[in-house]
Amino acid sequence: MQENISIRRPLGAASVAAVGALILGGCSAQANSSDAPDPRDEVTFALDWAPNTNHIGVYVADALGYFADAGLDVEILPYASTAVPDLVSAGAADFGSAGQAGVQLARSAGRDVVSVFQVTQTDTGQVVFLGDRDDITRPADLDGLVFGGFGSPLYSALARAVAVDDDGTGEFEEVVLDTGAYEALSQGRIDFTLSVSTWEDIQTELDGHPYASFRYQDFGVPDVQSTGIVSSDAFLENNPDEARAFVGAVQRGYAYAAENPDDAADLLIEANPDTLGEADELVTRSTRLLAERYFVADGVEIGEAVPEKWEEFGAFLIENGVVTDGSGETLTEAPDWSAYYTNDFLG
Structure with a gap:
């Protein structure tokens, strides 16, 4: 699954300390070398998949x-x-890929993470099931079936909300399969799961077995800027010029992809021949779809955070009891979501 929402096992305290020591140690060594470039001209970006x-x-x-x-x-x-x-919170990367929901959950739990660029202006996720399932015609039909989850309460909440909005009970059996959910779905071991319309869904179409789907937003789930780029308050405060330079360059990159999707797809493939060299059609079709429906939105600058989407989806997270604080206690009142994102570094 293409990760819109990064919810995985946190770094342990020892791991965080070790990573921090390595990062600080490396910077110190460069700072003491008269021949080394300014270490802040060197920026790291972490992939989420x-x-x-x-x-x-x-x-x-x-x-x-x-x-x-x-x-x-x-x-x-x-x-x-x-x-x-x-x-990012541990200082092991200056920037990285993480969507709105991931930031809302991680920052609430005490991570130093803030969204600086919104890759997609609307949600790319949806509930999917095999296209030949005649017994699933509406979300309420998901009641009592087997859901292939990904280990986060958020995913369960999304599937449940879609069913409940269609007058279902939202009660189903859940098994956690991580990326194995797609294989399990094709083999009939689960009945439905969640996917990304700009990647997995295109792949199944290319394979000749397209999914049927329910889009979350058609069934009561607020819209979300599902894919983005994050940094930390610490990095932004200490390196504002580098942050502005990075976000501005990335903004140019996505603007180019929005205007020239086929050329951008070629550049992505050329940069990753081992993983994408045999996926030309998937990458091209995906980029075209993102350029047409997701990278841009009327009245919104490329990369811009839309406050209403953070507020409304944040309310959904609170209502469904999936937001916890640093001690693991469930939050019942929304924090100040405006502190979770910034548009200050856009070009």
Whole structure:
């Protein structure tokens, strides 16, 4: 599953300390070298999954020299099992991929993470099931079936809300399968799961077995800027010029992808031949769909956070009891969601 919402096992205290020591130690060594470049010209960006079209603006900015124009040397860190909000909060990455919901959950739980760029202006996620299931014609039909989940209460809440809005009970059996959910779905071991319309759904169409689906927002779930780029308050406060340069270059990258999806797709594939070299049609179709429906929105600047979406989806999270504080206690009142994002670094 293409990760819109990064909810994985947090770094342990020892791991955070070790990562912090490595990062601080590396910076210290560079600072003491008269020949080393300014370490803040070197920026790291952490992927939340294998390279895909959610990340395309970053790869475009790198390939077309937008980062170099901004005076930055950007290292794209490969996907790791640690969630991007944890990496950014620990100082192990300066920026990374994480969507709105991931930020709302992680920052509420005490992580130092803030959204600086919104890749998608509307939600790409949906409930999916096999297209030949004649017994599933409406969300209420999901009651009593088997849901392939991904280990977060949020995913269960999304599936349940869709069924309940259609006068269902929202009661179903859940099994946690991580990315194995798609294989389990094709094999009939589960009845439905969640997917990303700009990736998994396109792949099933190419395979000749398209999913049937219910979009969350058609059944009572507030819209969300599901994919984004995050940093930390610490990095932004200490490195505002580098942050502005990075976000501005990324904004140029996604603007290019929105205007030139086929060329941008080629650049992404060229940068990742081992993982995407055989996926030309998937990458191209995905980029075209993102450019047409998701990267841009009327009246909204590319990358801009829309306060209403953070407030409304935040209310949904609170109502469904999936937001916890740093001690693990469930929040019953919404925090100040405006502190969870910033538009200050857009070009």
